[in-house]
Structures are given as C-alpha cells and as structure tokens.
Amino acid sequence: MLEREAPDDTTAEDPPVYTLGSDPAERDRLRRQSQELGHHAAALMDHAGLKPGHEAIDLGCGPVGVIELLAERVAPGGRAIGLDANADHCALA
Numbered sequence: 001m002l003e004r005e006a007p008d009d010t011t012a013e014d015p016p017v018y019t020l021g022s023d024p025a026e027r028d029r030l031r032r033q034s035q036e037l038g039h040h041a042a043a044l045m046d047h048a049g050l051k052p053g054h055e056a057i058d059l060g061c062g063p064v065g066v067i068e069l070l071a072e073r074v075a076p077g078g079r080a081i082g083l084d085a086n087a088d089h090c091a092l093a
Ligand SMILES: C[S@@+](CC[C@H](N)C(=O)[O-])C[C@H]1O[C@@H](n2cnc3c(N)ncnc32)[C@H](O)[C@@H]1O
Pocket: 016, 017, 018, 030, 033, 034, 058, 059, 060, 061, 062, 063, 064, 065, 066, 083, 084, 085, 086, 089
C-alpha cells in the first residue's frame, strides 16, 4: 500500500484560497450556474443510487449548487452535509 502525506503548505492561520473568490459577483455566477446546469446535475444524481435515509456529503458546496439536489434525494430520514472552506458560502447553503 502506498501512503503519501499531504503537502503541509497551509496552516489554520493561512487557509487555502479559492481562486475564483467569494465576492458577490462570484456568488451570483454560482447561482446562475446552478440554475442553468441544475437539470444536468439532477440527471447525474439520478444515476448515483441515492435513496431516502442515505447520507451524502457535498465537498465544496458553495453558496448553492448540488446540495439541494442531494437533500431532495435522501429525504426523508437522510442527511445531506455541505462542507466549504468559505464560511459565508456555508451560511448561504
Ligand atoms: C465552483 S464552487 C462549487 C459550488 C457548488 N458545489 C456547485 O456545484 O455549484 C467551489 C467551492 O469549493 C470551495 N472550495 C475550494 N477549495 C476548497 C477546499 N480546499 N476545501 C473546502 N472547500 C473548498 C470554494 O469555497 C467554493 O465555494
């Protein structure tokens, strides 16, 4: 088995920076992207085999995107968790 340590180039004081940022313009872009591509994302989700009661995690959930689609598919009784490096994005999601 090959194990490799992650590069230690960030610290809690120096979190990773998302290249596209998180200003209002980028949030609007993500909202538009979610609306325009939502049906493609939904079609992909339908192939993932998610069922009510499942748990799913959206890594890099952004302010909007696929977490809503995950939540719809695992309800009732399931859980969709969004994780994002940006606290504002988490709050909006
Ligand atoms: C293009 S957005 C995707 C938004 C949403 N998931 C969608 O499908 O539209 C990428 C998101 O990933 C987050 N992100 C980037 N690098 C990350 C990291 N290392 N850990 C956690 N979140 C990260 C950014 O803050 C940003 O909100």
